[in-house]
Amino acid sequence: MKARDLMHRRVITVSRNTILKEAAILMSKNRISGLPVVDEKGNLIGIITDSDILQYRQKINLPEYMRLIEYFLGEVDPQGIEESIRDIMHKKVEEVMTTRLITLREDSQLAEIISKFAEHHIGRLPVVEGDKLVGLVSREDVIRAFAEKY
Numbered sequence: 595m596k597a598r599d600l601m602h603r604r605v606i607t608v609s610r611n612t613i614l615k616e617a618a619i620l621m622s623k624n625r626i627s628g629l630p631v632v633d634e635k636g637n638l639i640g641i642i643t644d645s646d647i648l649q650y651r652q653k654i655n656l657p658e659y660m661r662l663i664e665y666f667l668g669e670v671d672p673q674g675i676e677e678s679i680r681d682i683m684h685k686k687v688e689e690v691m692t693t694r695l696i697t698l699r700e701d702s703q704l705a706e707i708i709s710k711f712a713e714h715h716i717g718r719l720p721v722v723e724g725d726k727l728v729g730l731v732s733r734e735d736v737i738r739a740f741a742e743k744y
Contacts (some may be wrong), residue, residue: 601729
């Protein structure tokens with residue numbers, strides 16, 4: 595079994611200039627946890643996931659231990675957290691997306707696909723031809739194929 599046998603060819607994508615709120619709405623409506631980011635030519639330039647959005651605040655704020663100290667001292671400002679979330683949701687995808695991409699080719703074998711999922715702890719793998727996005731394989735696609743074939 596190869597990536598071409600598992601992949602979705604109709605992939606919901608966003609551009610680098612998409613606002614995070616729009617990306618989050620797309621993910622929610624389509625019940626997916628990530629979106630490939632493509633340029634105007636359809637070339638894959640990144641991926642934005644729910645984890646990227648949730649972890650973004652941590653990347654720009656205080657180190658974790660400082661937030662824990664604030665929490666235990668009772669100095670957490672709930673309104674400040676809401677303002678931070680509002681600010682984050684109006685950022686562009688390009689500010690938050692992952693650019694170190696793990697990809698597949700259409701002829702990638704099942705063993706390679708499983709290995710990449712396991713090694714990199716990711717939920718989806720874009721399938722590219724050159725730089726052009728041609729499909730997407732998710733962990734669910736692999737499990738579905740197992741259930742149907744075996």
